[in-house]
Amino acid sequence: MKFTLNGESVETTDGATITGLLRDLGIEPGRVAVEVNLSIIKKADYASFHLKDGDTVEIVNFVGGG
């Protein structure tokens, strides 16, 4: 299935979870926030949340700022 991740079109296996996605990307879940179709997904739900074809996913973290 195809979905949009941080503005890029990407492909993954059907039914991938947030936990799986973060693991594949090598991202430590503790320091990020994940939004799917403009809704924030709580960390406790990462393992049970399944991505769907056409989803828009944003993964953000903290960067330098004033």
Added chain:
Amino acid sequence: MDDKLIIRGIEFRSRLWVGTGKYKDFEETRKAVEASGSDVVTVAVRRVNIIDRKSENLLDYIDPKKYKILPNTAGCYTVEDALRYSRLAREAGISDLIKLEVIGDEKTLFPDTWGLLKATEILAKEGFIVLPYSNDDPIIAKRLENAGAAAVMPLGAPIGSGLGIRNPYNLKIILETVNLPIIVDAGVGTASDAAIAMELGCDAVLINTGIAGAKDPIAMAEAMKHAVIAGRLAYKAGRIPKKLYATASSLIEGML
């Protein structure tokens, strides 16, 4: 001397708060933050780099156990965006603190005070500890207090301008009328600017460009540390009144 700044039960060791933007690299950021003696650092919320996963993370250099991380909503021009970034920041972080920015104009980066007030009200109801970046306007500062802000952060001058405290008289009125900590945010260009803000009675000063943009950011961080401490002490000591004519410091009595 027990002179801690407390906001909604959170104790701040330092009255100098520092930003983490515009540094050459994370190592320079780390050194400058350390030299500033600050225990609060501001950060922005941005997309994770998914292409280059080996890129380092700011929090590898700024330990969240050692520093209070204060996320901002920099770059947000609408209430909706500011709310979205605030909620993401809370989920990514560990606290309810948010330095709320709703920007009204690209050239001045002045706050959109209408949007700021609206967003403050909503976020305060959601349990955020809202620290809004505001204009140096006593009326909006008071309205932010009534909307549930935990502190007000009036600008000294436009962000990154280094123009210092352009309207000390408005700040004085804000200090008198708003019953919240007042933290000058933006415009501080050098140590004396920070000292002036503190001498006026402001509770803290937030500096990013004034340090990061200096030729030697680490030395400037230390200068700002001393300036904030000096300004605070001078404020608490109570300055002498200004007057036009001289008063001799040495006794006339006993002169030959």
